[in-house]
Amino acid sequence: MRVILLGPQRRPTVDAVIRSLGLDGAGPVATITAGWQEREADDGELSGLLGGRGTNLGLYRRWLDSQDRDPGYAAAERRVQGELAELQDIYLLRLDHALRAVYALQPRSGDQPRFGDQPRFSDQLHAEAIAAAVAAVRELDAAHLRRVNDVRGEFFAELRPHDRPVIAGHRAEVADILGEAAALVIAGGHVGVLADVLHLFNVAAALSPRAPGAAVPVIAWSAGAMALTDRIVLFGDRSPQGPGHAEIYGSGLSVLRDLVLLPHARARMLLDDTPRMAVFAHRFGPGRCVPLEGGTRIEVDRDGGCPPGTRVLAGDGHVTALEAA
């Protein structure tokens, strides 16, 4: 499957990307704007960029409809969201302490080694302690991701969405549209909502190698790009409360693996705080942490690899360009 990741579309480039794919006359372009929630249908500008060929899958509308017409699903959804929120709170509490340990060990003055630097011999013990603290954070992240995925898995196993008429009906309609589409465009917005509706309406199945629409290219940006990965990492250093801890939210469609996508990284993260960014890179390594800034276009290969020149967050906390293998 061909996946093209874009930066935020305040200055749109999606039109140029579509043109570059040579899809003229190949059918409609399916769009997902569910991340915009109540504004899902306000997609006139996007439709214009797609030359009027856009067909919005309306996943947010379908999600609301499913809640309205299937009270059993609505109640189960509320329960699982409550459980996930509680899990997230507990995880964040543990994460706070675990990351504080890392930062406490991490020297801030310039004459001492920083995490990501090659430690001097005399600093070996200190470096090992930091590495162990980061490893503890990685274990916590991994355990949380497993737990969240287990809860979601159990939810779908019990819910049996394919047996519920309302959801099954929407799934069939979505699969039909995707089967006819020449491409799939996924816009940004609320990544949690996006991930939820992509799972609920089984968009992954339509993109699997066995599906009729498997060959369609997927173009995604911001939250839409994050929702394609196997590990959605929430981040934001500029909230009213100051820098927060990046946190694992869960898995998206897992079409892309070992990529942590960071839309608007420059605006949302303290990229100049390289010791902090070094912790970030090591925490999520060996997956690549890829900033998606305005104007970014990355065509990911079949194995999830990024082409040379892709800007990534390196282990020393700096954003650097990938070199050719």
Added chain:
Amino acid sequence: MTTARGPTVSGPGVRGPAVRHKLAINRLRDRRPLDAAMADRFLARHEVPIVEGDRCTFLYHGEADEVFLLHRIFGLPDHLPLRRLHGTDLWYVVLELPAGSRVEYQLEVARGGERERVNDPLNPRLAHSPMGSSSVCCARGYSVPDWTQPDPEARAGSLVDMVVPSRALRRDCPVTLYLPARFRRTARYPLLIVHDGGDYLRYAAAKTVLDNLIHRLDMAETVAAFVYPGDRLAEYANSAAHARYLTAELLPRLEAELPLAGTPSGRALMGSSFGAVAALATAYRHPDVYGSLLLQSGSFVFTDIGHDHGGGPPFEPVVRFVNRYRSAPRPVADRVFVSCGVYEPLIVRNRSMVPVFEAAGMTVRYVEARDGHSWVSWRDRLREGLSWIFPGPQKYVYE
């Protein structure tokens, strides 16, 4: 936490550390001959108070025997005399106010044996409260937060009035509900109960603040219940009846009629001054019900020794309650946001409560501001408090 250097009174001719040039009032003072017309031109050229670096020059123009600056800055004499500029009827005093300060004040003018307390006639900037209005001096670095002003981009929530008959309080209790924009019955909302609700709405722009913070994704979509006191000093001073009204009457009704989260983490109590005491006391009496408290300039008056607390009879039940709590702190919520102005006498009390709350095992966020015991100060802290208690979805949204 911000720790602030307090304000000081400057003598004439003294240059402040942040001002390299001579103050405008001192330049005028040095002019010879100095006459009324010169003073008039001076006033026409300057906004009053005149803010120059950390120095703020307060002025009064008119015939008087004495003029005083009245304020409530903790640590300074509350009557600061203004000096008359020779040859004119212009009076002045210079106050050093650290950057970011905001001070409410009035002038007292003595004339012919009469004393009159007035807002500054030369300053159009006013603050309002249930006690009336005051003039406002905004020092260098203070600006009105944009999220406190109406934003045409922000979808407006709605206010709905209701009445809850209360057996506990033996009266019909009015409540104003705030329902966020795009309110949906299928969603689940956290609930914020706001003491002195009418005053928060009127003097702290609470509806505008909620609309804006929700629109900007700083806080979660929240239902707020603005409650109104009857006999405020009785109901808010650790009253069992008030706590019972909120917890056993209001809360069950709201959770039955509205799509609310219905868990401690989705419930918060908020209040300022005596309202903060009421919030704390309610949570103290029902420790498993409310997950968060937002306490602004709480009237947490206590005594470490003896009985002289200086608050007068209305504070007696407060002092008994706070003393009891301080002697045996226990968790009454998971998270407590505490804010206070460094220019109000309650700053010492509030600072003293922070380690007590922490010792009880609660997560505490404490914020100070260079402001006083005022509704505008409480308004200006709402973003930090509300976004901490009920964080918005900002971290989920990547456009």
